[in-house]
Amino acid sequence: MVIEIRNVQTLDGKKITHAIESKKSQIIEAEGLTMLPALIDPHVHFRVPGAEHKETWETGSKAAIAGGVTTVCDMPNNFPSTSTLERLEAKEKKIQEQLQQSGIPLRYRLYLGANSNHFQEIGKTKQSIAGLKIYMGSSTGDLLLCDLPSLEEAFRIAAQEGVLVAVHAEDEHLIQLNRSKHVERTDAAVHSVIRSPEAAAKSVALAIALAKKHGARLYIVHVSSKEELQLIRAAKREGCTVYAEVAPHHLFMDENAYRSLGTQALVNPPLREKSNCEALWEAISDGTIDTIGTDHAPHTLEEKRRPFGAAPSGFPSIELYLSLLLNAYHEKKISLEQIVSLTHTRPREIFGFPVHSDVVLVDLSKTKQIDDARLHTKAKWSPYTGRILQGWPRYTILDGTVFDLELL
Ligand code: NCD
Ligand code: ZN
Numbered sequence: 483m484v485i486e487i488r489n490v491q492t493l494d495g496k497k498i499t500h501a502i503e504s505k506k507s508q509i510i511e512a513e514g515l516t517m518l519p520a521l522i523d524p525h526v527h528f529r530v531p532g533a534e535h536k537e538t539w540e541t542g543s544k545a546a547i548a549g550g551v552t553t554v555c556d557m558p559n560n561f562p563s564t565s566t567l568e569r570l571e572a573k574e575k576k577i578q579e580q581l582q583q584s585g586i587p588l589r590y591r592l593y594l595g596a597n598s599n600h601f602q603e604i605g606k607t608k609q610s611i612a613g614l615k616i617y618m619g620s621s622t623g624d625l626l627l628c629d630l631p632s633l634e635e636a637f638r639i640a641a642q643e644g645v646l647v648a649v650h651a652e653d654e655h656l657i658q659l660n661r662s663k664h665v666e667r668t669d670a671a672v673h674s675v676i677r678s679p680e681a682a683a684k685s686v687a688l689a690i691a692l693a694k695k696h697g698a699r700l701y702i703v704h705v706s707s708k709e710e711l712q713l714i715r716a717a718k719r720e721g722c723t724v725y726a727e728v729a730p731h732h733l734f735m736d737e738n739a740y741r742s743l744g745t746q747a748l749v750n751p752p753l754r755e756k757s758n759c760e761a762l763w764e765a766i767s768d769g770t771i772d773t774i775g776t777d778h779a780p781h782t783l784e785e786k787r788r789p790f791g792a793a794p795s796g797f798p799s800i801e802l803y804l805s806l807l808l809n810a811y812h813e814k815k816i817s818l819e820q821i822v823s824l825t826h827t828r829p830r831e832i833f834g835f836p837v838h839s840d841v842v843l844v845d846l847s848k849t850k851q852i853d854d855a856r857l858h859t860k861a862k863w864s865p866y867t868g869r870i871l872q873g874w875p876r877y878t879i880l881d882g883t884v885f886d887l888e889l890l
Contacts, residue, residue, distance in 0.1 A: 487499065487501070490517045502879060514847070518818070518821070521552070524612070524775045531572070537798075537859060538580050539584065548858050549800050549801035550842030550878050564594060567603055587881055591833065594613075597627070604639050604643055608643045619681065621795065633688070634692065652681050656681040670790050673795075682707050682751050683709035702724065703729075704729040705726045705771070706752075728775075729774070730776055731777070732753070739753055745790055749796055767820075777796070779797060786863075802852060804842070804875055805873055805874050805875070808821070808844060841878075849870060851870045
């Protein structure tokens with residue numbers, strides 16, 4: 483049996499009827515819709531175990547499908563952190579139960595968190611994990627690896643075991659030093675001063691040096707500054723296996739957001755001065771950036787509105803980034819081919835996901851305002867609320883099952 487997608491537009495502008503194998507026959511009249519491969523989001527925080535009041539895989543999988551995403555890589559900064567095989571298996575069990583509840587068999591892979599007490603776990607888990615996640619600077623959770631001997635060891639073992647090393651690259655020592663210089667400030671904007679571009683660049687430089695020395699494959703998550711881009715460009719030119727991910731908030735937001743959002747605008751790495759956004763768009767054009775990872779990091783509004791110092795960092799965004807990108811396509815900032823490469827092809831190649839039939843059908847002409855009440859994330863807010871975007875997903879097809887996003 484097949485799902486017959488009639489009169490759908492392809493990327494090269496042809497109108498076709500596309501068939502996908504399924505357990506049940508179905509026809510979608512897709513006149514006016516454009517078909518893209520379903521998205522792979524290599525950076526989500528679905529908060530299981532330990533922070534289920536922010537998100538679960540039941541709500542997270544709905545938010546993913548609403549955004550055209552059928553595959554995610556989930557981060558290990560859980561409570562407890564996912565840094566052993568045993569914890570990885572316990573986490574997987576919970577995920578399976580929650581996906582059963584949601585009725586959405588989302589495809590996923592989990593990261594192992596780097597912890598110097600558990601380096602023997604890298605070899606034990608290498609077959610199943612997305613990669614080894616190293617927090618070189620502290621963020622949500624207790625994962626942190628910032629002393630040189632431990633970093634050397636982590637890179638060495640990962641390279642030996644053939645495991646991808648994903649780094650949150652912000653230099654912890656520099657962050658602490660900057661913080662000590664600004665203790666009197668309580669405004670949210672100081673976050674961008676403390677977690678400076680220099681702190682990110684210093685850490686990226688070290689990660690690249692270690693990857694080169696040990697022959698590790700390096701994936702730099704949420705690259706946010708010009709300084710980092712320069713280092714990544716140079717490393718790529720030298721033939722180093724380094725991949726760069728950008729998060730939507732570093733493309734679509736800048737540090738002006740503190741004025742309207744206050745502590746709600748906190749994220750790690752922080753929002754930057756606007757010229758960095760432009761540099762990131764350029765880096766998309768010239769191929770320096772490989773992937774878009776949402777860094778979907780939900781916290782409740784109550785938590786986000788706490789005073790600076792007590793408010794956590796991170797934004798939910800998985801169900802909106804495709805629309806943000808399609809809107810940017812209308813603004814001539816990016817092509818549809820580039821969107822597919824960043825959200826599907828490159829992540830699939832880097833993480834070695836198999837080719838499958840999942841697609842998302844988008845209505846490029848639909849214009850809609852972002853409304854918190856209609857979001858599927860448990861956090862029920864977004865830093866983009868109120869924006870009017872042109873280009874919205876209409877159907878997501880996952881493993882032969884059609885999700886009508888108006889009925890989700
Ligand atoms: C993330 C979170 O809350 O889990 N927060 C963030 O600001 N990006 C952690 C992280 O990815 O650093
Ligand atoms: Zn991070």
